[in-house]
Amino acid sequence: MQIRPLNTPAQVTAAAALAHRSHEGLRRRLTYLPQREPDRYVDRLEWLADHGRLLGLYAHDRLAAFLGGFVLPDFRHNGPGAFCPDWAHGATADDPQATWEYRVLYRELAAHWLGEGVRIHAAAAYVTDDAAREALTLTGFGRIMVDAARSQTDLGAQLGHLDRVGARRATAGDAQALAQLEQHLVAHLAGSPVFFCHPEGRDAAAWSAWLVQPDARAWVVPAAGTIAGYIKAQAPQLDVSDAVHGPATLAINGLVVRPDARRQGLARHLLAALVNGAAEEQFTLVSVDCETANLEAWGFWTRWFEPLAYGYERRV
Ligand SMILES: CC(C)(COP(=O)(O)OP(=O)(O)OC[C@H]1O[C@@H](n2cnc3c(N)ncnc32)[C@H](O)[C@@H]1OP(=O)(O)O)[C@@H](O)C(=O)NCCC(=O)NCCS
CATH class of the missing domain: 3.40.630.30 (Gcn5-related N-acetyltransferase (GNAT))
Incomplete structure (x- = not known):
């Protein structure tokens, strides 16, 4: 050898x-x-x-x-x-x-x-x-990340058409509310047991800039003049497994529900809205990646998606 x-x-x-x-x-x-x-x-x-x-x-x-x-x-x-x-x-x-x-x-x-x-x-x-x-x-080495995917058809069939919460596409007018809601994600990732180092959220200006990118897709659940949750996706970025990259892939890279509105099916509705919208735009594959230490994210994503790759880390 x-x-x-x-x-x-x-x-x-x-x-x-x-x-x-x-x-x-x-x-x-x-x-x-x-x-x-x-x-x-x-x-x-x-x-x-x-x-x-x-x-x-x-x-x-x-x-x-x-x-x-x-x-x-x-x-x-x-x-x-x-x-x-x-x-x-x-x-x-x-x-x-x-x-x-x-x-x-x-x-x-x-x-x-x-x-x-x-x-x-x-x-x-x-x-x-x-x-x-x-x-x-x-x-x-220990596992820190998971990349997961599902065909749009299978995922759409499992989720069905849910319309109880009035999920709609995000617009430029939602930028401020999106920035505020993202702070819950930042706090969640910084806290136990994820302990992500210095997670950063976008401010309203950065959200406005993101929303106008041609590949950007975001859906929100409206709630009393603001929003109670959002999901966002775009073309797979460099931090996502190469195995999902392709023009027919929509890669989810954000999902948050306000803490007081969790476990009521809002995230499921947001995912259904995104996945059904993806079908209309000819996306055949939907992917997501998340921290394995994020209990809520793991619980949610592994219900709908199949892991395809794990990220591992070791400190020497
Ligand atoms: C992950 C998150 C978006 C889920 O939102 P939600 O509206 O509470 O989720 P839903 O009520 O639609 O849950 C649907 C299903 O997902 C799974 N699930 C959701 N939260 C879960 C949890 N805390 N633990 C285990 N499974 C969970 C369950 O199967 C649930 O179905 P059930 O309630 O019938 O058992 C929410 O917990 C959140 O905002 N967390 C903080 C931000 C975050 O980590 N985002 C993900 C970044 S990758």
């Missing part, structure tokens, strides 16, 4: 085939996810070889497994953190040594990152990638 940096086109292409294989495993379980070609991973891994570190483990001159990551200057407001995305690792089919190989590769990367003063290490792995997930938990 030998560990080598991957940088030639042939090495990167071999790694991309393994990344593609891993994604195909995910798609066998979650068939509604967008299809991928190996070239997609060639592009990403070339970028990673240039901007981060990409290592391969060779057995008899054949690439058995690879692992790569890059450093983000401010990972979740906690300072520098190294991140290995879900497309940045792979192993050969039915490799009984895959867990061990990932751990050996991480040992190399971890030593390098620590040498650069990077003490937060994070990785994402598909729910179907048992070897990578076992390697992470055996090495002291």
Whole structure:
């Protein structure tokens, strides 16, 4: 066994085939996810070889497994953190040594990152990638994030058409109320047990700017001259698993119900309004991501969506 940096086109292409294989495993379980070609991973891994570190483990001159990551200057407001995305690792089919190989590769990367003063290490792995997930938990990583998705058709059928609360599309006139309501989310994320470091909300001006973006979608529940809840979504951003990215995906990235109005079905109504609206706009996939420590979010999202990838973190 030998560990080598991957940088030639042939090495990167071999790694991309393994990344593609891993994604195909995910798609066998979650068939509604967008299809991928190996070239997609060639592009990403070339970028990673240039901007981060990409290592391969060779057995008899054949690439058995690879692992790569890059450093983000401010990972979740906690300072520098190294991140290995879900497309940045792979192993050969039915490799009984895959867990061990990932751990050996991480040992190399971890030593390098620590040498650069990077003490937060994070990785994402598909729910179907048992070897990578076992390697992470055996090495002291814990789950912090979940990416989940559902086909619009299945989700719409499960939710049905709910209209008890009068949910409507948000307009520019809601910017102030949206900013106020978001403060409940900020407080929730800062508190126990999430303890998100310095969560930030948008002010009314930032909401106004967001609402006019072409891909922005937000729905609100009106309540006595203000709003009692909102849901927002847009095209998948960079912090969302690559496996859901695509023009037919609507990625939810915000949901709040006022504390005194919770457990009355408002969030369910908001989700139904968004999902039924998505159908009219030809979105076929709806995705969401949330902190695994957020009990309310976990309780809500896992009722409607299927996890596809978990984010892990370790501090060294
Ligand atoms: C998550 C949140 C939006 C849910 O809003 P809500 O209006 O209370 O949710 P609903 O009443 O529509 O709940 C629908 C279903 O979701 C699940 N659910 C909702 N809240 C839950 C909780 N606290 N624990 C477990 N399951 C929960 C239940 O299955 C519930 O159905 P049930 O009441 O029949 O059991 C709300 O708790 C909230 O604003 N939390 C703080 C902000 C936040 O964390 N947002 C998510 C960011 S990713």
